[in-house]
Amino acid sequence: MDQTQKIIWTNDFKIGIDDVDLQHEYFVFLINRLIDELKISDDTAYKHRFLEELCLYAAFHFTSEENLMMKTGFPGLKAHKLLHRYLLSNLNDRINYYRLSRESEKEIIRFLIDWFTRHTLEEDRLFGQFMCETSNPKR
Amino acid sequence: MTQTAQSIFIISDNRKSGLLAEILSGQGYxxxxxxxxxxxxxxVNHAGPDLVLIDIERSIRSGIKICRSLKREKISKAIPVIITAMLPDLQDKEDAFKAGCSDFITKPFSFAEVIVRIKNSLLIRKNMESLEQVVDIQTKQLKAEKERFSKLFLSSPDATCLIRLPDRCMIDLNPSFEIMFGYSKEKCVGRGFDELNLFADSQIKEVMFDLQGSQKPVRDFEGRAIRACGEIFDVSVSSDAATIDEESCLIAIIRDISARKASEKERKVLEDQLQQAHKLESIGTLAGGIAHDFNNILSVIIGYTQLAMLHIKNDRETCGKLEQALAASSRAKDLVSQILMFCRKETRELKPLNVQIIAKEVLKFLRSSFPSTIKIKQDIAPDCDMILADPTQIHQVIMNICTNAFHAMKQSGGTLDVSLKQVELSDPPAAGLVYLKPGQYIRIQVSDTGSGIPKDTLHRIFEPYYTTRPKGEGTGLGLAVVHGIVTGLKGGITVESDPGKKTMFQLFFPVVPPLEKKSPEEILTVLPRGNERILFVDDDPILVEVNQMQLEAFGYTVTGVSDSLTALEFFRKDPDGFDLVITDMTMPDMTGDVLAGKILEIRPEIPIILATGYSEKINPERAEAKGIRGYLNKPFLQRHLAFKIRELLDQN
Structure with a gap:
């Protein structure tokens, strides 16, 4: 199995909240771009900065998602926040490891793909269901 | 020097962040x-780290809580805390810094960033610590220094004050200042230095504040200061400029030297007195020597004048002229005897006497001879002890002083005040009486309200021939004689004069020690006695009789002869009939020393006592050279004779 295989965005990834789905789609786009950039470029500084861009987008997305959860009174917010922090911390560590050449590009990509598929498809979907149940009548 | 590795205490729930730890330990932490x-x-308290790093993913709040509790405890208070967090709220950051964390690192971060931040916090902490140490040491040193100087300032016996130079405002002063000047600190501080009238000499202030001009500190500038009560005293002022609290100031140190000045003055007075005494003594010695020669010359003049008068008995006119010469000679003789009295060369018999009786006699006489313009006041204590003196000398002393007083008041009139009292002289004696031993004295105080004696001549009044009176009115010997007599009696004399107002003489005579106050009978009983045979020779038959009686009273067998030739005959007839010979020196036909020589030719070992008045021809040394073993100055006291007799007889 090719470990650097890109994610192909499908409607199955959608959790039913437009804002979140949009960000998720863009995150997939970023991961796919990372796969390309890492392959194409041999500019280490650029690679580091691109990882940073991805990391910052993740942080932006998490904050955005948490704010929405806060606004809608999602009961799983606390647990979800922890998860976000764990993920981000992990990514942060990995980037630092990568910069010290102690982590490979493949490992980072595998972590990102794994993160996206599991987190988005499993954890975020709970929020989508909650939104669906509570906000549909309001919307 | 090996430095202990700095330690970091990491609180983390992230089991995977081993890399940060690894990197940190690689930095030597x-x-x-x-x-x-x-x-x-x-x-944390147990480990005592240099820094705490809180990296809790699970909850930023719990990290802030830990930080807050660490900052609350005394031991961990100073340890810097760094908190790392992901996706922190602005509120979280605010709270973290409020809790006392020194740095807040937001993820995503780079490891290098964390390391530098940790390093910075540690550096700040280290610098703070060393700074605190330095401040601590310096504070201690400053405190010790301050204490030392404030102690010096507070306990200095010298009045010390601090004056701000531009406006001369008193800034500080020490307790000695308050005591010396009598102003309280509260009253002085904040006031202008010139408002306090501290110095009697304006020059002191000029010198004190002239630092800018001379650029030199003032050292021991002497002058007079004024206490709050108005008392003026001597001070020595030192001052120096100093910059205190960025203000130009003057430090003034004022020392009270009044005690030193007083003792200096006293010493000067004593030195003057000593010098005066030496001067009088040497004048006395000189005058005494001249007087004796002069006396001899006078004897020749008188003798030959008398002889000449015998030759020209019938020439009444020439006789009359010679009589004038004789009268002048006898005046000269009187003068000589006065000089001798001053020189204390004349031996007089001293006996215990009551001065008050003599004083009363003199005053009685003066009352009748003074004009009515001069009043006499007297205050004579009746029950004084006796003094050892010659009554005629005491008479002369009081007379001389009172006569002087009379002369001072002759023109204007006034009051003569004479008091006599027994006083105790303490040790050390009052000024002017340096030579007197402490003890009981009779004090005669004579004061007049006459013209007084000017200060510049006061020290000369006891010199012989010093007089302010017109020629012919005084000999200039009066006070010199008084001085000679008084000091000869181991007494003292002082004089004080306020020109134009009054003059006061004080005479001090030591009272007779109790032992000497025994009655003559008592003295006789304790005098040595004997039963030997004595040949007594004197040309004065009365003296022979008196002494014979006296010696017989002592138990001796006495042969008295009033003629030296007869005496020699007596001795030649029975040389072993006598154990001792007493002979007068001055005798017609054969003098005492010649008689003694002839007797010694007959019996060389016989003890002989030669009695003599003041004589140039013989003295103890010369007598001894001739083999005369005993020598007595006339007039002698009976007890001197009694002791001398035994001394010689007991030698045999």
């Missing part, structure tokens, strides 16, 4: 790890 669930406070 010593690391401690703990989980948020541990007893952080105890662990």
């Amino acid at each position: 010593c690391l401690f790890h703990a989980s948020p669930k541990d007893d952080i406070s105890t662990l």
Whole structure:
């Protein structure tokens, strides 16, 4: 199995909240771009900065998602926040490891793909269901 | 010097962040790890780290809480805390800094960033510590120095004050200042130095504040100062400029030297007195020597004048002229005897006497001879002890002083005040009486309200021939004689004069010690006695009789002869009939020393006592050279004779 295989965005990834789905789609786009950039470029500084861009987008997305959860009174917010922090911390560590050449590009990509598929498809979907149940009548 | 590795205490729930730890230990830090669930406070206090790093993913709040509790405890208070967090709220950051954390690192971060931040916090902490240490040491040193100087300032016996130069305002002063000048600190501080009238000599202030001009500190400038009560005293002022609290100031140190000045003055007076005494003594010695020669010359003049008068008995006119010469000679003789009295060369018999009786006699006489313009006041204590003196000398002393007083008041009139009292002289004696031993004295105080004696001549009045009176009115010997007599009696004399107002003489005579006050009978009983045979020779038959009686009373067998030739005959007839010979020196036909020589030719070992008045021809040394073993100055006291007789007889 090719470990650097890109994610192909499908409607199955959608959790039913437009804002979140949009960000998720863009995150997939970023991961796919990372796969390309890492392959194409041999500019280490650029690679580091691109990882940073991805990391910052993740942080932006998490904050955005948490704010929405806060606004809608999602009961799983606390647990979800922890998860976000764990993920981000992990990514942060990995980037630092990568910069010290102690982590490979493949490992980072595998972590990102794994993160996206599991987190988005499993954890975020709970929020989508909650939104669906509570906000549909309001919307 | 090996430095101990700095230690970092990491509190983390992120089991995977081993890399940060690894990198930190690679930087040489010593690391401690703990989980948020541990007893952080105890662990931190036990480890005593240089920095605490809180990296709790699970909850930023719990990290802030830990930080707050660490900052609350005394031991961990100073340890810097760094908190790392992901996706922190602005509120979280605010709270973290409020809790006392020194740095807040937001993820995503780079490891290098964390290391630098840790380094910075550690550096700040280290610098703070060393700064605190330096401040601590300097504070201690400053405190010690301040204490030392304030002690010096506060306990200095010299009045010390600090004056601000531009406006001369008193800034500070020490307790000695308050005591010396009598102004309280509260009253002086804040006031202008010139408002306090501290110095009697304006020059002191000029010198004190002239520092800018001379650029030199003032040292021991002497002058007079004024206390709050108005008393003026001597001070020595030192001052120097100093910059205190960025203000130009003057430090003034004022020393009270009044005690030193007083003792200096006293010493000067004593020195003057001593010098005066030496001067009088040497004048006395000189005058005495001249007087004796002069006396001899006078004897020749008188003798030959008398002889000449015998030759020209019938030439009444020439006789009359010679009589004038004779009268002048006898006046000269009187003068000589006065000089001798001053020189204390004349031996007089001293006996215990009551001065008050003599004083009363003199005053009685003066009352009748003074004009009515001069009043006499007297205050004579009746029950004084006796003094050892010659009554005629005492008479002369009081007379001389009172006569002087009369002369001072002759023109204007006034009051003569004479008091006599027994006083105790303490040790050390009052000024002017340096030579007197402490003890009981009779004090005669004579004061007049006459013209007084000017200060510049006061010290000369006891000199012989010093007089202010017109020629012919005084000999200039009066006070010199008084001085000679008084000091000869181991007494003292002082004079004080306020020109134009009054003059006061004080005479002091030592009272007779109790032992000497025994009655003559008592003295006789304790005098040595004997039963030997004595040949007594004197040309004065009365003296022969008196002494014979006296010696017989002592138990001796006495042969008295009033003629030296007869005496020699007596001795030649029975040389072994006598154990001792007493002979007068001055005798017609054969003098005492010649008689003694002839007797010694007959019996060389016989003891002989030669009695003599003041004589140039013979003295103890010369007598001894001739083999005369005993020598007595006339007039002699009976007890002197009694002791001398035994002394010689007991030698045999």
